[in-house]
Amino acid sequence: MKEKILLALSDKNLTKILAEHLTKIGHTVESVNDGNEVIEKMKTVKPDLLLIDTVLPNKSGYDVLNEKSFDKAVTKIPVIIISNAGEPIQMRKIPSTPVIKDYIIKPHVDPEEVVEKIELAFGRDTSANKNKEKTTPKTGKKILWVEDDKLLGTILTKKIESSGYVLLKATNSHEALAFLQTEMPDLIMLDILLPGMNGFNILQQIKTNEKDRKIPVMILSNLNKQSDIEKAKLLGADKFIIKAAVSLGEIVEEIASLIKNHK
Numbered sequence: 001m002k003e004k005i006l007l008a009l010s011d012k013n014l015t016k017i018l019a020e021h022l023t024k025i026g027h028t029v030e031s032v033n034d035g036n037e038v039i040e041k042m043k044t045v046k047p048d049l050l051l052i053d054t055v056l057p058n059k060s061g062y063d064v065l066n067e068k069s070f071d072k073a074v075t076k077i078p079v080i081i082i083s084n085a086g087e088p089i090q091m092r093k094i095p096s097t098p099v100i101k102d103y104i105i106k107p108h109v110d111p112e113e114v115v116e117k118i119e120l121a122f123g124r125d126t127s128a129n130k131n132k133e134k135t136t137p138k139t140g141k142k143i144l145w146v147e148d149d150k151l152l153g154t155i156l157t158k159k160i161e162s163s164g165y166v167l168l169k170a171t172n173s174h175e176a177l178a179f180l181q182t183e184m185p186d187l188i189m190l191d192i193l194l195p196g197m198n199g200f201n202i203l204q205q206i207k208t209n210e211k212d213r214k215i216p217v218m219i220l221s222n223l224n225k226q227s228d229i230e231k232a233k234l235l236g237a238d239k240f241i242i243k244a245a246v247s248l249g250e251i252v253e254e255i256a257s258l259i260k261n262h263k
Helices: 012-024 035-045 061-069 111-121 127-135 150-162 173-182 199-207 226-234 248-261
Strands: 004-008 028-032 049-053 079-083 100-105 142-146 166-170 187-190 217-221 239-242
Touching (some): 004 035, 012 111, 028 035, 035 049, 035 061, 049 111, 061 079, 142 150, 142 173, 150 166, 150 248, 173 199, 187 199, 187 248, 199 217
Parallel strands (some): 004 049, 049 079, 079 100, 142 166, 187 217
């Protein structure tokens, strides 16, 4: 018998489909559809993993997670967060904690993808992924990533590094510019909303520096106004990606494309 999974989802059809998939591979599955009932259900069921939707009746997934973080009876239960409607996940509303194992943002959720992420949360991988990881060569390419979001940082770091890249991480402008004094990355990824100097200002400094100006820059932000996208491009950004609109795999694909096409 594998682990016990608690599904806290607003979509009852998706709950049924996921329960069938998970039961088929040996998991025990419990479910709850009301946000007000999730904490008590966790205390009763004692699941090994909670899969929770950001949107639930009566109490949002965000509020449930914040309540969970202060309740010693359930605080250590690992979590995968799902936005079944494809709406951007509001990362700053989520407690920064190691128990957040992954997140899924899809307008149409693929049950197989969810099952794969659940298995990965327990340290298991599909045979296809194992083979892929064994044969993934180290590219030798360096990426400087400027991002202060700890949750996204933890999740995406694993994905980037497992794809063969060397990742240099900075959380603010001071750390980023210090890296550029000694390193020559093959790509720079920038958030816009950062403590101190924002991503636009960092981008401007990079593009006016003779040594660094030719390094391709990807903006990875939850800002989605057209004015922000146009400003980034005017300052020299090669790509603007809205975090909530893409999967981790798509981000890595864009990384590979930018590095490959840069001359």
